[in-house]
Amino acid sequence: MVKPRRAYHTLERAAAGPTYSQEAPYAPEVPYVPHGGAPVQVPMGGAGYGPLGGMANLHVSEPVPPRQQYQTAPLASSATDAPRILSFGSNTQEPVPVLPHERIIAQQTLGVPPLFKTSEHTNPPLGDTSYQVIDQGISGPDFLRMSMYNVPASAKLREATKLPLAVMARPFARAEVPIADFSQDEPPRCARCRTFMNPSMQFASGGSKFVCNMCQFVNRTPDYYFEQTDATGRRIDWQSRPELSVGTYDMELPPSYGTGSKLRHLFAIDTSRDSVKKGLVHVAAEAIRQALYGLDKTPGEGCLLPDTQVAIVAFHQSIIFFRFNASGQLEMLQDNNLQDPVVPPDLFVNPEEAFEGMSSLLDNLPNLFPNAPNHSCFGTLLKVGQDALGEAGGRISAICTTFPSMAPGKLVRRDSGLYTPPSNTQADSHQLAKELFLPTATWYTDMAKEYSKCGIGFDLFAFPTGYSDLTNFGFVAQASGGRHLVYPQYVGQRDARAFMVDFVEACAEPLVATQTALKFRTSNGLQIEKVWAPELGLMDSATNVLATIVYDGSLDPKLDVHVQCAVLYTTPWGTRRLRVCNIVSGVTDMFKAVLRFVDSDVVVAAIARQTTAQMFAKPLAMLRTAIVEKIREIFTAARTNSGTNMPSGYLVVPTQLRPLLPMSLALIKCPAFSPRTYMSDSRTHSARLIERMTVAQLSLYLYPRIYPVHELFDVQDGIDLTTLPMLEAKLSALSTGGCYLIFNGLKFLLFVTSTVPPALVRDLLGAESLDQVSPYLDELPVLDSDISRHTRELCAQLAEHVGRPWCPLQLAREVLLPT
CATH class of the missing domain: 3.40.50.410 (von Willebrand factor, type A domain)
Structure with missing residues (x-):
């Protein structure tokens, strides 16, 4: 028998993290983000109709002077005594992590072209990064992501980390995957745990038997599936069989699995x-x-x-x-x-x-x-x-x-x-939340089941x-x-x-899966606790499912943890297929080794989904407190179990958990949970967006990208998202007289300060003053100026970055509040 596949982990001392600038701590109290913050003057209502709208095709008659510099000044003073942190693997003291800088570093680390190899790399990059996946027998992060890529060997160790053990599945992230033809025979699977054949299963006895990677049960290979093995124990036809060579594949099923009809x-x-x-x-x-x-x-x-x-x-x-x-x-x-x-x-x-x-x-x-x-x-x-x-x-x-x-x-x-x-009273708060966020009309709940x-x-x-x-x-x-x-x-x-x-x-979905049935399977010692949204009538590329995992025993550090997600579905042309995704994770009994291979994006997504599920049962204030308490427990556990002599007043932040600080704070202030005044419809819609978003979409939704538009005049060789600086989502990062492009993955917000130079308004919006700009502007006008060209190019690249052909733009103006 060949040696079992092992998850690739490198546990050497981590390099020192990047040096962050001396700025104020992260404060998501941003007055300009579309879904929260202080008031912005965005007029609503009014008449008029036009599919292109506003000034989409406006051109100025005379070109403006190219490369004009626009003067700005700090909008708010920066704090000088920023909190300091100590990172695992480094004795250097650094300010609180800056998420925009982390995103740029993560994107640049992937190289050119950005590649992620599923058997050679371990932790996937941060959610808001672009890369191509090379499937080496394990599904890529676009299909499956785990909250831990070094799973604790025991429930006690997992509890000590205070981190959730979960997997995020997006089974139809791509429509085109290799297809294994089992239309005439039963797909091979384990007789004990019913796991489908996958690249991590090992063949023995010359190919007449195979060992299940989930439960270690030795199965007899069906006669129709038998093939000789080479000297290493690998089947000689493994390269021609998708179920033995790639982590994500489709199985064409026999008629015994039912028949469907065209979409x-x-x-x-x-x-x-x-x-x-x-x-x-x-x-x-x-x-x-x-x-x-x-x-x-x-x-x-x-x-x-x-x-x-x-x-x-x-x-x-x-x-x-x-x-x-x-x-x-x-x-x-x-x-x-x-x-x-x-x-x-x-x-x-x-x-x-x-x-x-x-x-x-x-x-x-x-x-x-x-x-x-x-x-x-x-x-x-x-x-x-x-x-x-x-x-x-x-x-x-x-x-x-x-x-x-x-x-x-x-x-x-x-x-x-x-x-x-x-x-007032907690009882009244609980009752109001239950009334507004719990579906009470039986007609709609019954129709949803049907x-x-x-x-x-x-x-x-x-x-x-x-x-x-x-x-x-x-x-x-x-x-x-x-x-x-x-x-x-x-x-x-x-x-x-x-x-x-x-x-x-x-x-325009390239693959619409109907009549679906979803099933997760995992290794011995673990079991699926709950699947969030387990019964969906339809799945497509926008469908994301969270599964939480609990222990029913202990794990052997010598063996890997495997998770398989299988979806039985009907294709748009009426055939029945099975979409199978597989992921592998290592096992460790060391606390630090666990934290070095944590996917903070999945941790945030798991906390967010579990919190939105409680909106109908608990007051929003209690939910916000629960999020804060959860984050406090995670970092308290990191400090307590780090084994490092740390001075008082220092926050210990494992490198992989750095994004957890700003993302969790942004989660508290999103419309679903914000302490600000929101209509219940806005909260409900925000919660449902969170439940459907991928980890990449959620990362951008909670912590949007912010670019200083007034600085784009100095771009020499075109817009490059991998190097273009982004601003922190805090007031002290903005300047008076500035103009900022904010992108949350759904829409652009063009925030213009009250003292913006008229030249900037003319070069970017084609008007002599902001009062002349239509409040219903949905995209930037086409103007013959450097800053207009660069900003429109930036918008196009950001839309392409999230896989959309076009994203709307909304104009927001700074409101001068009385002092």
Whole structure:
């Protein structure tokens, strides 16, 4: 038998960390981040509509002088007595870690081109870094990430670290993976623990037996799977078999695993009075057209997967079906029976075959409901979607504006406006949290179960004008695995393009998995404690699942820990497949060795998800205290068990836990948990974003990138994200007269201070003063100036960095508060 595969770990003395500047400690009380902080003057509301909006195509008539320098001054004085830390592996004393600098160092460490080799490297880079993965028999960090890559050998040692043992899975991070063909035979797996064949399994007795890497059980190799082994004990065909050579692969399954049908996609449009008045029906029709036929409006140029069947329905106080009869003519059928609607047959069509009729429908749709009532039978729409797609599953994309006001699914306004945790009794606070953050409408909870059971994913694009009870209203989208995007106080000129990009991006998923079943397996001595969101009707590249792990015994430091994530699913073309992801971690009985191989991004994600799950049960103040207490326990354990004589007043921060300090503080101040005044809908939406985000998205969402735009005039050779300096998210890092680009992965915020030089406004925004700039600006105008070109290039590279074609921009101006 060959020697078992070992996780690669290097435990030599760590090099001294980077030297940080003498600045004030991290303070995420940033007045300019889109999702928190002090007031910024961002006007809302107003009239006007335009998909490009604002000054997207504005050009100045005369070029401005190139490379003009803009003078600034410190906005706030910097503190001189910054707290000091002592890092493991170094006797040097350093200030509190600076996360932007950590990100730059992590990106530069990966080299050019940035590569991560899964069997040679150990800890994955920080979440907000770009790199390519070379699969060497272990799944890359884009598929699986563990909170510890040196797992404690015992539950006692794990408890001493105070760190969670968890794994983050994103099974469909990439659509194209190697496929192992088992369409005629049963996929080989362990007879005891049912783990599927993977590269870490070892073959013995010339290939007639294999040893399970999870439970060490010796299995007999099936006759149809037998192959000779070489002198090292490795099968001679291992390179041609994905299940023996790569960590992530698909298995084509035999008919015994069931059969599926081709993907069907239902589009639903709210045609109530508010939706028509805002121009949303027109924007929705254009978004659907672009998804079906592309920008050129040509059959076959859309972003939907081939052979996808589509249908369109409208709803206000009744359901309106649009169906093509046998002769190809369009019929409009209205059903007023909200309790038991009847879905007409042959509702779904091939969009390429019905190009003319579908184009005519989308052209006329905005004019079909000029006098529609301002009611919404959203609950009935959910029943129609279930009946239309049935047990075969599929996807629904719903554009909704009006508060659900008709049964079934009628909602009442539980929140009168802004929600601030009350300061009276704990019982009252607990009751208010339970009422606002716990789904109480049984219609929506029951429909969510049915959608998950049938394999239906529900994407909700909501445009509320006020409180809309997203806790109930968006629960089906959350529970079914769909997307939940919110555009509050919608203004077409500002938000139309952002919605269309989001809508097309959701429809353009390269792989949509329906009728899914998820299962985690791990090594002897461990077991899966809980899988967060275990039953999703639909999975795609945006689906992320957290699994927490507990001990049911002790681990042998001579053996590795293995975790396998397997998803049984139906492909968009109707076949049944199994997506398998595998990860390996070492085992140690030394405290310091554990901390040297911790993924702080997964630790933050685990704490965040476990905290959002308690929003309906505990007051927000108690949740914030719990986060602080958890971080205190982690660093207290590091100090107590470090075995180093440390002077008082020094904070001991293991190198791998450096990002944990600013990220945890930012988590407390995000809209979901912030002590500031937020509407409950905003808190609910923020919590659901956190639950769906990857570790990279969560890192950027909590601690955004901040760039001084006024310094981009001096860029010589183009924008390079690997070297371009970023600012800390603190007031003392900003300057009066400055202009800053803030990016949280979802949108850009262009913060302009009150004393910004007019030359900067003219060169960047094409106006003589800020008062002349449209408050509904959604992207920078195209101007013939160095700073304009560099800033637009920076925006494009940041959007590409997060894998998006375009991100909206919002203008924020500094508010001068009375002193």
